[in-house]
Amino acid sequence: MSKHQLLLPKMGESVAEATIIKWLKKPGDYIEADEAVMEIATDKVDSEVPSPVSGRLLEQLCKEDDVVQVGAVIAIIETDVTASATPQSAPPPAITPQQQAAPQSPPVQQAAATQAAPEPQQTQAIPGVDQLSNRPPVQYNEAAFKNASRFYSPLVKHIATQEGIGIAELDQIPGSGMEGRLTKDDLLTYVKNRPAKQPETPPQQTAPPQPAAQQAPAQSQPASPRQEAPKQATDAPKTKPGISLSNGDEIIEMDRMRRLIADHMVMSKHTSPHVTSFVEADVTGLVMWREKIKAAFEKREGEKITFTPIFIEAVVKAIKDMPMINVAVSGTQIIKRAAINISMATALPNGNLIVPVIKKADELNLLGLTKAVNDLATRARTGKLQPDDVKDGTFTLTNVGSFGNVMGTPIINQPQVAILAVGAIKKKPAVIETAEGDVIAIRHMMYLSLSYDHRVVDGSLGGSFVRRVADYLEDWDMNRDL
Numbered sequence: 001m002s003k004h005q006l007l008l009p010k011m012g013e014s015v016a017e018a019t020i021i022k023w024l025k026k027p028g029d030y031i032e033a034d035e036a037v038m039e040i041a042t043d044k045v046d047s048e049v050p051s052p053v054s055g056r057l058l059e060q061l062c063k064e065d066d067v068v069q070v071g072a073v074i075a076i077i078e079t080d081v082t083a084s085a086t087p088q089s090a091p092p093p094a095i096t097p098q099q100q101a102a103p104q105s106p107p108v109q110q111a112a113a114t115q116a117a118p119e120p121q122q123t124q125a126i127p128g129v130d131q132l133s134n135r136p137p138v139q140y141n142e143a144a145f146k147n148a149s150r151f152y153s154p155l156v157k158h159i160a161t162q163e164g165i166g167i168a169e170l171d172q173i174p175g176s177g178m179e180g181r182l183t184k185d186d187l188l189t190y191v192k193n194r195p196a197k198q199p200e201t202p203p204q205q206t207a208p209p210q211p212a213a214q215q216a217p218a219q220s221q222p223a224s225p226r227q228e229a230p231k232q233a234t235d236a237p238k239t240k241p242g243i244s245l246s247n248g249d250e251i252i253e254m255d256r257m258r259r260l261i262a263d264h265m266v267m268s269k270h271t272s273p274h275v276t277s278f279v280e281a282d283v284t285g286l287v288m289w290r291e292k293i294k295a296a297f298e299k300r301e302g303e304k305i306t307f308t309p310i311f312i313e314a315v316v317k318a319i320k321d322m323p324m325i326n327v328a329v330s331g332t333q334i335i336k337r338a339a340i341n342i343s344m345a346t347a348l349p350n351g352n353l354i355v356p357v358i359k360k361a362d363e364l365n366l367l368g369l370t371k372a373v374n375d376l377a378t379r380a381r382t383g384k385l386q387p388d389d390v391k392d393g394t395f396t397l398t399n400v401g402s403f404g405n406v407m408g409t410p411i412i413n414q415p416q417v418a419i420l421a422v423g424a425i426k427k428k429p430a431v432i433e434t435a436e437g438d439v440i441a442i443r444h445m446m447y448l449s450l451s452y453d454h455r456v457v458d459g460s461l462g463g464s465f466v467r468r469v470a471d472y473l474e475d476w477d478m479n480r481d482l
Helices: 097-101 107-116 154-162 184-193 212-220 225-233 256-271 284-301 307-321 366-381 459-474
Strands: 002-007 017-023 036-041 046-050 055-060 067-069 073-079 274-282 327-330 333-336 342-344 395-399 418-422 426-434 437-453
Touching: 036 073, 154 184, 274 459, 284 307, 284 366, 284 437, 284 459, 307 342, 307 366, 307 395, 307 418, 307 459, 342 366, 418 459, 437 459
Parallel strands: 342 395, 395 418
Antiparallel strands: 002 073, 017 036, 017 067, 036 046, 055 073, 274 437, 327 333, 418 437, 426 437
16 A cells, blocks of 8 residues: 655646635545546636545545645545445544543533634634734634625635735725636735725724613514514525515525626726627628538548637737727726737536637637637536636637627626627628629628727727628638638
């Protein structure tokens, strides 16, 4: 028998740590090689950690919600064991003398003890964090972040606690992580430039005291059943004030990714004044060309050619013509991007959304774009994306037509300044100008809608850009070879 140390793998450039989200295996479980052991989350993407060896999990060296450095040992796996050895054969956990001698407390006494002395949180110091303000280390209290409006990693919570940053202040700090998540670097930058402020006075101290004559009845009068009902209905989980519940209503807690998406969308709307311009395009030639070559392409390349890489190629050409659409805003500064990195919104099987990025799309031909689109889409839907796959996008394309929608008004993917939605291609009667005069024919038509940040993109640029994309699609070469 030998013991293998399972290390937290490197998950891309600039990713130095990850948060343990969930253990998929428990001590005593047998693990096949390449089988997932745990789920982790970084500031960019969620993924699974597989085991490089077969064996039994002996020990978990970190807990859920722990922040672990890349390269750290996270588990011990005993190799040279067979799958027939069942977990039941593992020896039961040893009982310490203190546990054996401790008397069982009645349930009421246990509950009272729990309320009087809450279980202490993990107190492991994080290097480089506890010394931020030259104060003794203070471990964050998870209960203090219960009502946070977005997800924060344990490391971010720890830093916020050390710096005396409350939930209200923390929620206002822009995040640069995936879906607007607040990263450690974001928070440290904010702390460095944070203006001095007076400590916030607790709300109960600022409220004007009521006269004693009014307080007495409130203290002595028992709550009526009508008053108790909403509290009981919203205890787990709580709903926002003003939201009433009816019989049969179901409360569904947002998963982590949905909370990140929601926060990012709200932040984008608060950040950028959105304007959307629409164009209708006749893509009959493009549709006929794809029908002509798709079978031969799939036979030759072993994969399908969809409309998405074609749309991306048209976007890249239009960006080269109008590079000021490929920018970002930082305060009063406009950052003109050198690279053209196209983010493509991808729907996941669970209904959530992720936006992988095709890096340097302007350096790829249509074949290269097709392979890149198919690869990223497949890895996104199977949870195989790496953190670097979802960073550094400069312009986003979303295909609402894949859901049968003819058009949409997408929300800008911050810190970008524009996002293009392409609708479903529909057969419609359209007027065609010919040398002999105008005629009506059945054509393949589609809508394109561009949402853009009106702080830096005016209607002239936004409208001209989406029109230019449509022109490239309409002027498709029917004899093009791929």
